[in-house]
Amino acid sequence: MNFDAVPFPVLYSFILWAIVIGSATSIVLVISLMATIVSVGVRGPLVFANELGAMVGDLISLSPRRIFALAQLTFREAIRRKALMVFVVFAILFMFAGWFMSSSNLAPEFQVKIYVSFVLRAISWLILPVVLLLACWGIPEDIRLRSMHTVVTKPARRLELVIGRMVGYSFVGLIVLAVMSVVGWGWINRQLPVAAQSQLVCRQPIEGGLTFLDREGNPSEKGINVGDIRMFHSFIEGATKARAIWTFNGVGDQSLDREGNLLLENRFQAFRSHKGDMRRSIYFQYTFVNPETNVRVPYPLKTIDEGRGRTDRINRTLVNVGESADGKKYDIVNDLVTKSGQLTVEVACVDPGQYLGMARPDLFVRTADLPFAYGYFKAVACIGMMMLLVIFMGVSVSTFVKGPVATFLVFSVVMVSYTARDFMGKIVGDPFVLAKAREWSGQLDMQKLEGGGVLESIYRILWHMNPTTDLPVGASTTIMKWIDAGLVNFLWLVYRVIPNLDYFGQSMQYVANGFDVRFDACVLPCILTTLAYFGPCVLLGYFALRVRELEAK
Amino acid sequence: MSTTGQPREAVIEIRNLTKIYRDFWGRKKVRAVNALSLDVYKGEVFGLLGPNGSGKTTTLKMLLGLLFPTEGEIKILGQSASDVRKNERIGYLPEESYLYRFLTGEETLDFYGRLFNMSGADRKQRTDELLKLVKVEHARKRQLKEYSKGMTRRIGLAQALINHPDLILLDEPTSGLDPLGSRDMKDLILDLKAQGKTIVMCSHLLADVQDVCDRIAILYGGELKVLGRVDELLKTQNQTQVLSSQLTPAAQAEVEAVLKKHGAQYQVDHPTANLEELFLRTVQESKDRPGRRLIADDPANKV
Numbered sequence: 001m002n003f004d005a006v007p008f009p010v011l012y013s014f015i016l017w018a019i020v021i022g023s024a025t026s027i028v029l030v031i032s033l034m035a036t037i038v039s040v041g042v043r044g045p046l047v048f049a050n051e052l053g054a055m056v057g058d059l060i061s062l063s064p065r066r067i068f069a070l071a072q073l074t075f076r077e078a079i080r081r082k083a084l085m086v087f088v089v090f091a092i093l094f095m096f097a098g099w100f101m102s103s104s105n106l107a108p109e110f111q112v113k114i115y116v117s118f119v120l121r122a123i124s125w126l127i128l129p130v131v132l133l134l135a136c137w138g139i140p141e142d143i144r145l146r147s148m149h150t151v152v153t154k155p156a157r158r159l160e161l162v163i164g165r166m167v168g169y170s171f172v173g174l175i176v177l178a179v180m181s182v183v184g185w186g187w188i189n190r191q192l193p194v195a196a197q198s199q200l201v202c203r204q205p206i207e208g209g210l211t212f213l214d215r216e217g218n219p220s221e222k223g224i225n226v227g228d229i230r231m232f233h234s235f236i237e238g239a240t241k242a243r244a245i246w247t248f249n250g251v252g253d254q255s256l257d258r259e260g261n262l263l264l265e266n267r268f269q270a271f272r273s274h275k276g277d278m279r280r281s282i283y284f285q286y287t288f289v290n291p292e293t294n295v296r297v298p299y300p301l302k303t304i305d306e307g308r309g310r311t312d313r314i315n316r317t318l319v320n321v322g323e324s325a326d327g328k329k330y331d332i333v334n335d336l337v338t339k340s341g342q343l344t345v346e347v348a349c350v351d352p353g354q355y356l357g358m359a360r361p362d363l364f365v366r367t368a369d370l371p372f373a374y375g376y377f378k379a380v381a382c383i384g385m386m387m388l389l390v391i392f393m394g395v396s397v398s399t400f401v402k403g404p405v406a407t408f409l410v411f412s413v414v415m416v417s418y419t420a421r422d423f424m425g426k427i428v429g430d431p432f433v434l435a436k437a438r439e440w441s442g443q444l445d446m447q448k449l450e451g452g453g454v455l456e457s458i459y460r461i462l463w464h465m466n467p468t469t470d471l472p473v474g475a476s477t478t479i480m481k482w483i484d485a486g487l488v489n490f491l492w493l494v495y496r497v498i499p500n501l502d503y504f505g506q507s508m509q510y511v512a513n514g515f516d517v518r519f520d521a522c523v524l525p526c527i528l529t530t531l532a533y534f535g536p537c538v539l540l541g542y543f544a545l546r547v548r549e550l551e552a553k
Numbered sequence: 554m555s556t557t558g559q560p561r562e563a564v565i566e567i568r569n570l571t572k573i574y575r576d577f578w579g580r581k582k583v584r585a586v587n588a589l590s591l592d593v594y595k596g597e598v599f600g601l602l603g604p605n606g607s608g609k610t611t612t613l614k615m616l617l618g619l620l621f622p623t624e625g626e627i628k629i630l631g632q633s634a635s636d637v638r639k640n641e642r643i644g645y646l647p648e649e650s651y652l653y654r655f656l657t658g659e660e661t662l663d664f665y666g667r668l669f670n671m672s673g674a675d676r677k678q679r680t681d682e683l684l685k686l687v688k689v690e691h692a693r694k695r696q697l698k699e700y701s702k703g704m705t706r707r708i709g710l711a712q713a714l715i716n717h718p719d720l721i722l723l724d725e726p727t728s729g730l731d732p733l734g735s736r737d738m739k740d741l742i743l744d745l746k747a748q749g750k751t752i753v754m755c756s757h758l759l760a761d762v763q764d765v766c767d768r769i770a771i772l773y774g775g776e777l778k779v780l781g782r783v784d785e786l787l788k789t790q791n792q793t794q795v796l797s798s799q800l801t802p803a804a805q806a807e808v809e810a811v812l813k814k815h816g817a818q819y820q821v822d823h824p825t826a827n828l829e830e831l832f833l834r835t836v837q838e839s840k841d842r843p844g845r846r847l848i849a850d851d852p853a854n855k856v
Contacts, residue, residue, distance in 0.1 A: 073653065080655040080696075144650035150712060153617045153645040154668040154822070155637055449807030551619045 003506065004232070004360050005207075005275050005521035008433075010528065017532050020496040024536070028543070055546065056124055058157045066156050067164045068518035074168020076136050082173060087128045090180055093122055097193045108196035109514060114306075115192050116376070116512040119184035124383045124508075127180065131173045135394025136406035138165055143550055144402075152550060154298035161397060166534075169391045171497035174384060177429055181380040185373060203515045205364035206255060206267070208248035208345070217241035224355065226271040230440050232359050235271055238282070240350035246363050247291075251343040254369050259318045260521035262332050263366040264345070267309035269357035276354060281306060283478035288318065290336045291344050297330050301350055310364060370516060378517040385526040389499060389533055390414070400544035417501045424495040428488065453484025499529055563628075564751045565593035565616065570625035572611050572666075572775075574831050585611040587775040589625070593768075598742060598752045600766035600783075602759070609755045610648060610773040613724055616753075617645060630720060632842070640667070643717030648725045648755075650709030654698040658689055658708050661697060662715055669716045683711035688737070702729040710738070721745060723754040727761050739765050763787070 006407040017461030036051075101114060124380030139161075142148040151161065161367045169462050192200060212220040223234030223244065236242035256262055270282045281303040296320045304310070316332045330336060337343045347363065349356035390410060429448030438446045451467055452460060459480065460467065471477045503525040510517040517523055561584045572586040586608040593599045601609040614620045616627060618634045626636040630642050652661055662683055666676035684690040687707035689700075697705060705728045713721060725744070727735040735758075742752055754763050762769060763783060770778040779786065800808075805821065812819045 058637070063670055065670050066668050067663055073656075073664055074661070077653065077655055145646065146649075147653050149617075149619060149647050149651050150645070150665070150709075151668065152619065152637075153640055154641065154665060155640045155670070156668045157637055320700075549620050551614050 003342065003509070005506070005518050006501075007520040008525040008528070010524070011432065011529065013525075013532075016496060020493065021080050021536055023493055023538055024497070032547075040188065051546075057540070058159050058432045058542070062157065062160060062163070064516060066160045067167060068430055070112075070151075070156065070161055071167035071171065074138060074165050075171050077138070078172040082136060083130060084176070086126055086176060087179065090126055090183070092389055093126075094183065097122075099301020099506050101191070108193075108199040109308065111193060112199045112514060113195040113512045115196075117508060119188055120508040120511065121382065122380055123177065123180045123337045123380070124386065127383070128171060130167060131391050132394055132407060132410055134172065135169050135391045136398045136410060137170070137403035139395065140403040140406065146551075147525070152427070158545040159542040162399065162538055163259040165395045166392055166538070169395065171389055173387045173391060177380065177387060179379065181383075185376055188372075188376075199514060200372040201514050202370040202511075203265070204367045204370060205361075205515065206248050206250055206367060207364045208246035210358070210363075211247075212236065213241060213243040213245065215240035215242045223357075224353055225442070225445055226304065226357070229442050231442050232439055233269055233270075233357040233362075234359070235355040235357040236347070236349050238354040239348035242349070244347040244356070244358050244363075246345045246360075248302075248343045248345070248365050250341045251333070251337050251365060252341050255365055256312070256316060256333070257368060259313075261313040262316060263311055264310040264314055264367045265364055266304070266347075266358070267362040268304045268306075268347075270304060270306055271355040273353045273355070273358055277483050278353060282356065284356055285348045285350055286312070286314075286350065287346040288330075288336045289344040289346060290334065291342065293335075294334060297336060304356065309362075311343060323446060324374055336350065336515050338493065343551050348382075357541045375511045375516045378425075378523060379507040379511040382504050382517065383528045385530040386501065386504040389504075389530045392530070392533050392537040395501075396544075398539040399541040400548065409525060413498055414501065417498050421495065421500065424491060424498075426493040428495050430495070452524055453481070455480045455484050455487075471529055471541075499533060500525075503529065561594040563592040564595050564630060565591075565753065566617075566626075566771045567591050567612075567627040568626045570612065570627060570632070570792040571623050572615060572620060573611055573623045579627050585775050586615070586772075589772070589775075589777050591777060591780055593751060596746065596749050598746050598754070598765050600762040600769040601753065601755045601768055601772065602762060603772035606774075609772050610724060611775075612772070613722055613753070613755055616676060616722065617643075641716065642719040644713035644716065644721040646709050646713040646721070646723045646726055648728070651706065652697055652709060652712065655696055657694050658684060659693040661708055662711055665712045665718045666677050679715055680684070686714075687711045687743070693761065703731055703734045706730055706736065706750075719750060721750055721752045723752065725756055726754055727756065727758055727759075735761065735847055742748040783851070 033045065033048050036048040040047050044087050101118065106114070138147075142151075148161075152158065154545040188200070189197075212234060214220040214223075214397045223233070223236045223242065225231060226235045234244070247264070251262075261489075262285065268284060274283070283301045283303055285301050288299065289295070297320050299312075299314065299318065302312060314332065318330045318336075319333060320328050320330065332343070337516050345364075346361065347356070347358070393410045393413065394406060397409050401409065405521060422437070426437060426449045434446060434448065438444055451457070456471070459465070459471070460469075467472075471480075503522055507517045507522050507526065510522065568590050570586055570589040571584070573584050575584045576582050582759070585606075589608070589612060604607045611620060615622050616629060621635070629639050631637040631797070656664060659680055662680040663676050666679060666838070671679065678691075681690075684693050687710055689707050689711075690705060691706050692700065697708065700708065703718070708727075711721075713723070723742075727738050732739055739761060742754070745752060746765075747766075754766070758800070766783050768782050769786070770777055775812055795808075807823065809819070824838060
């Protein structure tokens with residue numbers, strides 16, 4: 001995989017979430033209080049407090065039966081308004097897709113990648129527009145046709161209406177998703193060329209931490225950059241003391257396969273400074289090290305398999321054949337793994353003048369594979385989470401704007417998340433975005449984007465001042481900078497309100513590459529992101545429905 | 554005060570109610586209701602009358618919390634109009650039956666029953682009762698989009714009664730109904746009144762209002778112009794009506810002689826039935842004697 005999966009920072013994200021919700025709620029409450037005072041005069045604070053009390057009352061008097069009734073209504077509405085027609089498009093797509101996808105020239109793992117990516121993308125690209133339209137049009141149509149009059153004049157709370165709509169659309173979406181995913185799974189199994197069927201697996205990797213030794217044998221954070229702008233891969237020079245050192249935790253008997261082999265899988269890259277021996281690839285060597293006893297056991301040389309990677313079955317009994325060859329036999333688990341389950345593997349490039357490139361995920365211990373369906377349905381679950389997120393946002397937005405506007409708004413949020421969120425992150429100084437930008441740009445000292453704000457930029461353009469020229473000192477400059485700082489703070493809030501959808505897309509990459517979808521790095525953030533939006537979306541929808549006149553044209 | 558001298562219990566209290574519609578920029582567009590104050594008492598049928606744009610539907614929607622008053626106060630069943638708990642005891646039939654057209658009649662009532670937190674058994678029993686009451690039992694499994702306007706109106710009424718409401722708000726209850734359905738609706742209103750329910754209705758059909766309402770309010774331009782009991786408002790103080798059946802020509806001549814003797818201005822005529830009565834009688838006779846032609850000989854049809 002071409003990304004480094006790291007565990008989701010739950011605590012950090014929760015604190016940010018609380019700050020954003022707190023800030024947004026405070027702004028809404030202050031604006032509402034001011035609007036109430038303007039509207040009803042000195043009684044404003046009392047009216048505001050009463051309304052707030054009534055809202056809290058609504059929150060604690062929710063009725064599951066009413067919510068279920070509204071959810072069932074929503075479900076029936078979607079089904080009877082032919083939302084399931086999406087299956088027709090899905091069926092047509094899958095009936096003819098096989099014609100264009102079968103290519104026996106490709107390596108099996110690439111065929112798997114193409115088929116799996118196609119199915120998962122087809123599912124998400126079909127289901128997301130459907131739920132987006134359903135969620136964004138339901139309530140506005142209800143208001144336009146006034147069928148909502150017969151609901152809100154019953155004891156149904158407007159909060160229940162919002163939740164009921166969300167639950168109903170979620171049911172519809174989940175049913176469609178379940179059918180599509182099962183059909184898609186069957187289609188992959190049936191259509192995938194027989195030669196590639198063996199690659200339809202769900203790898204369970206144990207990933208380790210990666211450090212380096214430079215050509216002199218000194219510890220280093222990174223290897224050599226051979227000129228790639230993206231600094232994801234680091235290179236070690238052949239026939240020097242340069243090493244890439246992986247430390248794996250949790251290794252034990254359970255990590256071996258049935259025959260007692262340790263499976264090490266790598267995706268090393270090569271960078272050649274000369275043509276070398278054209279009859280073979282570049283040699284590399286594993287050395288297994290027990291960091292507690294300092295026992296070092298080199299493994300026979302191997303050649304890298306560029307582009308595809310290779311899996312080495314390391315017999316648990318190793319014979320020391322290295323420089324200090326003593327012919328002694330070592331058991332990987334008993335002699336080379338520490339009591340705490342730690343195993344260190346050093347990788348050296350053997351060919352002089354050649355370089356071996358690697359990133360942290362490029363070497364891992366491959367434990368027993370799980371059925372492909374395990375990872376596949378986890379990825380489907382992540383698509384489901386994204387679908388729920390779209391539904392929550394759609395229903396929420398549709399409580400205060402009409403259907404087309406709501407659709408456009410939610411679509412824009414999704415698009416901004418995919419295209420402009422990183423740019424916004426650089427402006428507001430998000431540490432994760434900056435770290436990613438540093439990796440991709442190679443600028444290790446990259447900080448948040450500096451420069452003037454909106455007003456300062458306009459000023460500089462009008463007065464033909466370049467960014468390095470100092471602004472004149474005075475009250476107007478101070479005010480301008482103050483306003484710009486306020487705008488950046490507002491941008492920070494907007495940036496934080498826009499969901500990070502990267503995790504949802506990553507799930508597909510895991511499965512397409514034959515890996516299990518990591519729970520802590522992908523499934524968990526998908527679940528938490530969706531949950532984090534549920535509450536605020538419900539409250540926003542409720543607030544909007546409560547303060548608006550449903551009869552207003 | 555009631556006839557027994559006891560103060561009457563006000564189910565709806567409206568005080569100085571004003572509604573101003575504004576445009577996007579907050580500028581006044583129209584004053585739909587202006588300083589309206591009135592009470593509706595328990596157990597009466599109250600009619601809100603007025604021409605189009607007089608503010609009667611706006612008033613009704615403010616009572617229901619669908620619109621917010623610009624000024625003034627509303628109390629319904631002792632609670633604020635914005636308090637959703639009041640809806641537990643209210644039934645509402647909108648001007649047009651804004652129901653979910655993809656639901657069947659049975660599903661419609663079941664859905665609204667759920668909104669009142671009714672149990673499954675109660676919902677089923679009430680659904681059966683109401684479908685029978687509004688005479689759409691035969692179409693209980695059909696989607697509302699297949700219903701005629703009259704049937705939709707009937708199912709709309711059924712949903713308004715699902716919770717045994719104490720207060721029923723009816724917006725144009727007889728619109729879209731044929732005379733038979735209209736008569737059924739009026740009978741039902743009177744029946745509900747007999748059960749002690751309070752009914753507020755808006756209508757353009759003055760004859761209907763006259764038939765069922767105890768008190769009326771007439772609005773014009775958003776302002777209250779007339780408020781009072783229907784019988785008192787319509788009573789003509791300087792005229793007397795004597796109705797008699799089986800009066801012989803001799804007896805009629807004697808009565809006229811007496812009236813002449815006292816100098817009274819009078820007019821003797823045979824009262825005519827209204828069109829509704831004729832229609833209902835025709836339909837009833839058609840039901841009783843199927844196949845019989847009831848068209849009276851019309852001299853104009855003779856060649």
